[in-house]
Amino acid sequence: MEKTANISTFMGNIMPRMIKILVLTDFSSGYSRSLLRGIVRYSQTVQGWTFYRMPLYYRMLHGDRGVVEWARRWKADAIIAQLSDIDIDVLRDLGIPIIVQNYRDRIPGVCNLTGDYVGTGRMAAEYFLGRGYVNYAYYGNSEPVWSRERCEGYSQRLEQDGFTVHRYFEQQSDRQEGWVQNFDEVGRWLRSLPKPVALFACDDHHALHISETCKINEIAVPDEVAILGVDNDELMCRISNPPLSSILIDSENGGYTAGQVLSELISRKVKEPFNITVAPLQIVPRESTQKYVIKDKYVMKAVEYIEQNYMKPISVTSLLEFIPCSRRGFEKRFRANTGLPVYQFVQRYRIDIFADRLISSGRSIDELAISCGFEDFKNVSRVFLRYKGMTPSRFRKQHRHESDAPGEAEHS
16 A cells, blocks of 8 residues: 555656636637637647636626636636626736736736737738728727727828728627617718728628628629728638638737746746737738729739739730830839839739648648749748748748648748
8 A cells, every 4th residue: 555655646746737727718709719729739738738618608697706716616727818898806816827818908917918900900001002992991899909909000001191091980789789780870881981992890790791781782892892801710701792801810829829928827937917919910812802993004904914924924024015105104103003013013912822822732832932923932931021021931830830841941
């Protein structure tokens, strides 16, 4: 018996303690599910993490104090929470690390899992500016910080170029009552907008609502209203007719970073809370924005040619073979209508297609670069880094979470 006791004591000393994570989040959105995937992915790199997702009805029945009491009984080591109306001070009473997926505002004194919302808005503005629009609109919710700041970034960038943004903010009561009751009001707003208009929605849920309202009001998408959402929730984007373009957010890697931070908070390696910022990555174009608003017929003809022939060599000289303009005059007109010189326009178009294929295709980076029209594929890594902030192989790793396949070496 004594020998058995000694072995048990020894095993107890080397076995890792179970780390218990209480999850208080809503899994109805693709963004939240992606964040959780990242956190779970991190937990698989360490030993002994277990999660408990508290059902929403438990809070409704027992209140915030009931949640705290349950966490105490379960001996939770940390909490990941999506807070819209919960009392953060009640959770603080537990004295354990808390990471908050913020809703109304960033909360002082805890780690906020937040985002570059202003940068996301600016990305949307740049995208629409490059497509030649002069009319702009924003549709969002007045309460969440991510909706307000996305509108701020979108509006600021467009106002820099002298454009006005038509805004519509639904109230929280609209969401509680359901969207059916404000279809008429949103429909009137959409009909009143100058056309064609580039409309940026605060997320894919709101973008889908706009798409549905346009259909009811016989407003053509994208010919009259081009729609861009955020989160790239595949189901939300594909259920729309036409499918919705959306901004892809680096949410899964944000979740992975949150897992790392949570681990350090639990082990006391980090004592002071700080914000974890999730960045926007790229626009995933679908049919809801497949329209350029370019009045210059020659520039429009050149853009259409680029879209159809991006995989071939393209230069100003090759475009002028079928466009009756002087070189200097055409270059000036192209930049005035798209905001970019021809070379940069072509390069950016190829990079966006290349980035999408890095995620969706298993072919090597060299093969994909050539298929997207990069003749000097050895330098594609530098070009990609300039536009996306990271190399192609790192981009693929982060968004497919796989090791590089043979033939995917970096080019310097």
